[in-house]
Amino acid sequence: MSDDLTGSAQSLPRHIAVVMDGNGRWANKRYLPRVAGHKAGVNATRRIVENCAKAEIEALTIFAFSSENWNRPVEEVSSLMALFITTISAEVKKLNKKNVCVSFIGDRSRFSDKLQDSINESERLTKDNTGLHLNIAANYGGRWDVVNACKKLLVQVENDEISVQDIDEGSFSASMSLGDCPPPDLFIRTGGEQRISNFLIWQLAYTELYFVDTLWPDFSDEDFDTALQWFAGRQRRFGKTGQQITTELVQEKN
Numbered sequence: 001m002s003d004d005l006t007g008s009a010q011s012l013p014r015h016i017a018v019v020m021d022g023n024g025r026w027a028n029k030r031y032l033p034r035v036a037g038h039k040a041g042v043n044a045t046r047r048i049v050e051n052c053a054k055a056e057i058e059a060l061t062i063f064a065f066s067s068e069n070w071n072r073p074v075e076e077v078s079s080l081m082a083l084f085i086t087t088i089s090a091e092v093k094k095l096n097k098k099n100v101c102v103s104f105i106g107d108r109s110r111f112s113d114k115l116q117d118s119i120n121e122s123e124r125l126t127k128d129n130t131g132l133h134l135n136i137a138a139n140y141g142g143r144w145d146v147v148n149a150c151k152k153l154l155v156q157v158e159n160d161e162i163s164v165q166d167i168d169e170g171s172f173s174a175s176m177s178l179g180d181c182p183p184p185d186l187f188i189r190t191g192g193e194q195r196i197s198n199f200l201i202w203q204l205a206y207t208e209l210y211f212v213d214t215l216w217p218d219f220s221d222e223d224f225d226t227a228l229q230w231f232a233g234r235q236r237r238f239g240k241t242g243q244q245i246t247t248e249l250v251q252e253k254n
């Protein structure tokens with residue numbers, strides 16, 4: 001559908017957020033251990049990063065490990081930690097060559113020193129890159145993010161740097177993870193579940209939500225295009241009426 005038919009002002013998302021779900025079920029279907037699903041998931045992650053860079057999307061935020069995922073069996077958690085270390089060291093140089101700027105969001109203090117070192121090094125190496133901004137959510141929880149922002153602001157009040165009156169939606173957003181990114185325009189969740197699972201609960205307030213049954217390791221270039229096409233067909237109203245949006249678009253074009 002064209003922009004004219006849908007009244008959509010913005011056909012390409014600036015920022016995409018993804019819950020990469022379904023690795024375990026992908027492995028189960030093949031009688032493989034769950035970690036095989038996580039390894040296959042890395043290939044799908046590489047594909048979406050390339051596709052976002054190619055489409056000149058500004059930012060991609062991916063959910064790699066939630067604050068609740070520590071509740072998984074110990075063996076699965078340790079194989080995921082090992083996979084993070086090998087994947088970061090194998091991928092970061094390639095990402096750097098592609099001008100991708102890598103950042104991690106979440107509480108990294110619970111990770112091993114080795115994993116924290118590779119996280120810090122990947123951020124240091126890519127920090128001046130001007131291409132796709134890849135945010136990796138690791139030991140991330142949306143509720144943690146809100147509480148963390150409150151703490152940051154309260155410390156500033158305590159130190160007389162700001163007053164309580166300075167706390168508004170803008171300063172709150174800026175204190176949260178991704179404070180320097182526009183909020184996600186498109187949220188994609190694979191694996192068939194229709195929930196947020198404590199991902200970016202504040203930042204997703206006006207995001208278009210796209211759920212697909214495809215398991216993450218199977219998420220293909222075509223699936224990505226389909227999600228973009230679905231997004232282009234949305235009319236984002238932000239509380240206004242559809243008629244207002246259409247009128248504004250006509251005025252912008254003239």
Ligand code: IPE
Nearest residue numbers: 020021022023024025026064
């Ligand atoms: C998502 O896939 C990856 C992580 C949570 C690390 P899952 O491991 O949740 O896969 P399913 O939902 O069990 O299939």
Ligand code: IPE
Nearest residue numbers: 019020021063064065066197
């Ligand atoms: C969300 O997936 C976290 C990641 C993809 C990293 P989960 O599979 O952990 O979500 P729930 O627990 O089923 O909601």
Ligand code: MG
Nearest residue numbers: 021022023191
């Ligand atoms: Mg899951």
